[in-house]
Amino acid sequence: MIKDQRMANAFDPSKLAGLKPNEQAMIERRQKALGQAYRLFYEHPVHFVRGEGVHLYDPEGNAYLDVYNNVASIGHSHPKVVEAIAKQAATLNTHTRYLNESILDYAEALLATFGGETYQAMFTCTGSEANDLAFRLARSYTGGTGIIVTEYAYHGVTSSVAECSPAFGPNLPLGIHVRTIPAPDTYHFDEAAAERRFLDGLSAAILDLQRHGIRPAALIVDTLFTSDGVYPEPVGLLAKAAKLIREAGGLLIADEVQAGFARSGSHFWGFQRHQVVPDIVTMGKPMGNGHPIAGLVAKPEIIDHFGKNVRYFNTFGGNPVSCAAGMAVLNAIKEEGLQENAAQVGAYLKAGFETLAETHTLIGDVRGAGLFLGVEMVTDREKKIPAKEQTTWIVNQLRERRILISTIGPDGNMLKVRPQLPFSKANADQLLNTLDDLLKQL
Amino acid sequence: MIKDQRMANAFDPSKLAGLKPNEQAMIERRQKALGQAYRLFYEHPVHFVRGEGVHLYDPEGNAYLDVYNNVASIGHSHPKVVEAIAKQAATLNTHTRYLNESILDYAEALLATFGGETYQAMFTCTGSEANDLAFRLARSYTGGTGIIVTEYAYHGVTSSVAECSPAFGPNLPLGIHVRTIPAPDTYHFDEAAAERRFLDGLSAAILDLQRHGIRPAALIVDTLFTSDGVYPEPVGLLAKAAKLIREAGGLLIADEVQAGFARSGSHFWGFQRHQVVPDIVTMGKPMGNGHPIAGLVAKPEIIDHFGKNVRYFNTFGGNPVSCAAGMAVLNAIKEEGLQENAAQVGAYLKAGFETLAETHTLIGDVRGAGLFLGVEMVTDREKKIPAKEQTTWIVNQLRERRILISTIGPDGNMLKVRPQLPFSKANADQLLNTLDDLLKQL
Structure with a gap:
């Protein structure tokens, strides 16, 4: 069977009703002007109006820690x-x-x-x-x-x-x-x-x-x-x-x-x-x-x-x-020494995920180099059964806690950790601590 | 026979010796860093450092009237x-x-x-x-x-x-x-x-x-x-x-x-x-x-x-x-009323070329709409024989007179007239008068 990688983390347009009126209005405008081929992230899409360093900001001024966007790689609005x-x-x-x-x-x-x-x-x-x-x-x-x-x-x-x-x-x-x-x-x-x-x-x-x-x-x-x-x-x-x-x-x-x-x-x-x-x-x-x-x-x-x-x-x-x-x-x-930072903070973050794996059996493996890490989630470490649902839940819960991340891999059961290169150890701690909290709920 | 449209107006790298030392140096840097697939315009390539409105400027501050670049369509550095x-x-x-x-x-x-x-x-x-x-x-x-x-x-x-x-x-x-x-x-x-x-x-x-x-x-x-x-x-x-x-x-x-x-x-x-x-x-x-x-x-x-x-x-x-x-x-x-300007100045320019055609038999036809015109050059109006050499000469002579233009068409015998939309009647006159002078030399 060919695995279907259609966006695990995509918004489902049939779930429009639960959103704020202005978000509904924007999504309706999108559907009319841009049509079917465009996808939004998350069960609850995010609206951004400003970016700075490793953060994106919504219209209310809330900061989201960006652990996803490798395009603005040296920091938003550098x-x-x-x-x-x-x-x-x-x-x-x-x-x-x-x-x-x-x-x-x-x-x-x-x-x-x-x-x-x-x-x-x-x-x-x-x-x-x-x-x-x-x-x-x-x-x-x-x-x-x-x-x-x-x-x-x-x-x-x-x-x-x-x-x-x-x-x-x-x-x-x-x-x-x-x-x-x-x-x-x-x-x-x-x-x-x-x-x-x-x-x-x-x-x-x-x-x-x-x-x-x-x-x-x-x-x-x-x-x-x-x-x-x-x-x-x-x-x-x-x-x-x-x-x-x-x-x-x-x-x-x-x-x-x-x-x-x-x-x-x-x-x-x-x-x-x-x-x-x-x-x-x-x-x-x-x-x-x-x-x-x-x-x-x-x-x-x-x-x-x-x-x-x-x-x-x-x-x-x-x-x-x-x-x-x-x-x-x-x-x-x-x-700005960003390569060195990617090496150091990447290693710190990887070690942090490995520490989480000691207490959370959902984490099956942590792989990557520098600031591109994949955290593979499994329901059974022996049989290595992909924990796709749990991974999707984590990604959406992180979004509610204002941390942006996505999934990766053929089974959609990996956290895709790909922050901006100036990501700090404090940023890493915020991600690791929040993830720890979420994993405790599973 | 398939006509070969390889750039009629391309610089021939074997003619490097005739250029200024700093131009030679830049072209050698290009050849080393960018290689064979990149082409320069003109027998004598142009070096630009600034653009404003319908003009591009070389390092000495000379203004070139731009009758070619439709990308910066509403004017350079708008x-x-x-x-x-x-x-x-x-x-x-x-x-x-x-x-x-x-x-x-x-x-x-x-x-x-x-x-x-x-x-x-x-x-x-x-x-x-x-x-x-x-x-x-x-x-x-x-x-x-x-x-x-x-x-x-x-x-x-x-x-x-x-x-x-x-x-x-x-x-x-x-x-x-x-x-x-x-x-x-x-x-x-x-x-x-x-x-x-x-x-x-x-x-x-x-x-x-x-x-x-x-x-x-x-x-x-x-x-x-x-x-x-x-x-x-x-x-x-x-x-x-x-x-x-x-x-x-x-x-x-x-x-x-x-x-x-x-x-x-x-x-x-x-x-x-x-x-x-x-x-x-x-x-x-x-x-x-x-x-x-x-x-x-x-x-x-x-x-x-x-x-x-x-x-x-x-x-x-x-x-x-x-x-x-x-x-x-x-x-x-x-x-800025640029569509209207394209219509008016385009018509003015087209009429100007048609007037030139009355005295210069090299001009076989003038076609186009608005500010995209093609002026087809022929050595014989009856037989419509493409005047490719003359067209290339005109394009290079115009460059020496600081007017940027290129050729178009399967036979490379058309002037490609495609200025920025804010092109004025005075700009058109400059082009028409200079072209008139050049045609008199042919």
Whole structure:
């Protein structure tokens, strides 16, 4: 059976009656103007009017601790990003077909985060566009079309990328040139077995593509395997995977939309934990702290091959305002020590969840790196039975206690802990103490 | 033979030696950091550091009259857009899964521009994403996959949209479910014949898709047929086309990335000139005056069908800052009378080109609506032989005289006249007089 990952934490529009009149009115306006494809979070949706640091504020001025939003990764309404955007927008906002220093300064600063590896940068506006472009590059360079993804991967919403995103569930068919492989599931298997399942799956997928006359173009992985259930281990796995896919003529694409920009704490990019050099690295969400900027870096020979045949012009991609936002984010991560903070507070938070697990048997496992943690909830630790209902209840109860969080994983039974990088130990304590209270009620 | 539309007005990197040392240095930095897929405009690329109104400024403070950039459509660095972005970015920038008024206010204001027709809005970050999503909606709703485009159409850069964009030339193969039809070419044919070729082409494309077992999903057209060579006539054509594609089970998608947001002068949207109601309308470039916002409106039953099966979440799409930028643009178009200005100055400019055509036989035809005009250059008016070299020379000479313009059309022999909407008659005179001088030299 294909697990249906349709948003576990979505508002059910049939439950409109229980809400405040002004919330009902807003939701009715949404339904009329935006229609069916938009979803709201929570049994009781939240209305926000202001954001600052690690907090969002409702119209009454109540502060919500944000443990979810990795887009405003360096803190909501970060003054340096706001200033950079405002200043550049007032000066010049144009495109990449004129000479302008902002894209060069930013591209060079970004490329410098790759530890001396030679890459070139291309800019888009969204992570979906970045992955879509990565597929175009990989297919052009390899001559293949086959794409291999993990079983519950999410890589974005363009046609080409959505058909490589099994996380959408059974209503969205995978592409005919797409194969899935198991994520390195270290909860149900030991590390060696998890790695073997992943690599054997990859070999089988390559063979199956070839058996169907499809040449592999790429293996693409979220380097923390987040939508598959957050699997940061075993380290080194991706180096072995890279070898296999390259032997088959394909490329390794590291999707850093989740793990990148210092979130993993120990490294700036998630793939660096695995000591591998991907052929293409894609990035998005936190890149402009909410300003729509995304992109990729790729080995020069890959971009050469593509660029000689086809021009690429993304109207808004790499514009001076987006580059100013991106540069402000890079600077803030460095100047404010946010990578170190992600490592320290991430470790503190992880230890805190592990301490909770000592008294609350509902917590089956705590996994993650830096400030991306998954807390897996089970009704039975031996049989590892997913506690989906309880997880949903916790998420909604946390919302009532003004803490924002969501669920993750194929069974919707994991707390998705993904706060802003300046998250403090006091913020962590607030989350841990509130969760402790809730778990006592279960 | 497939005409190769690779940028007629692109800088040739082998000509680096003739440029100023600081320009050479910037281009070398670009080549190293960004690689081969990025192109610069002009034999002598331009370096800009500031924009204001209808002018861009180089580092020496020289003003260039901008007759090209339709993104900063209401004027470069428009103070109201800058203020809206700065204010909202400092307050709150989050996503569509929380309640927020900005997306509702903006969606309602946008929907009000459709003259009472019932649509719903979905937001993306780029026009490419908007067209990509339109294809997903159309394919979901119709159950078909076939897409019909004009022979030199350009609809964007995602995989799915690029394979429907013959403007990229022969190096980018069209998708196997894509068919092309002639644009309504009123230069080589009279209006009745141009319309017949377009509609007969459409019928043939539908039949050919069906003959191959492919059900048509949509006909998508730029409502001014700009990359095909700017064909605003015959009005009414699209209503007839809509009938044909709907009879075959497909939808009409109006791509308003070029024609929309008041550019055509007489109407807010290009399709409104044709008195047709498209099933889906996509929009992009000018929507946020340079801020990355794009989107579509579609008939509610189309969005319903899609949204019930699949969720759609575009991380940055419809965020409060983007919506604030979009709202400022809508307000400025209204408050500053920019649609009326596009109509008046557009007509003035068109008449000016027609006057130039009386003395300069190089001008074969002047076409367009509002402030999107195409001036077709030919070496022989009888035989209509494209004057590509002369057109390229004019574009580069205009750049030396600090007027920014580009080429358009399958043969690269048209001046692409697409200034900002506040373009004045004095601006028009400057362009016309300079062009007159240049034409005298030919």
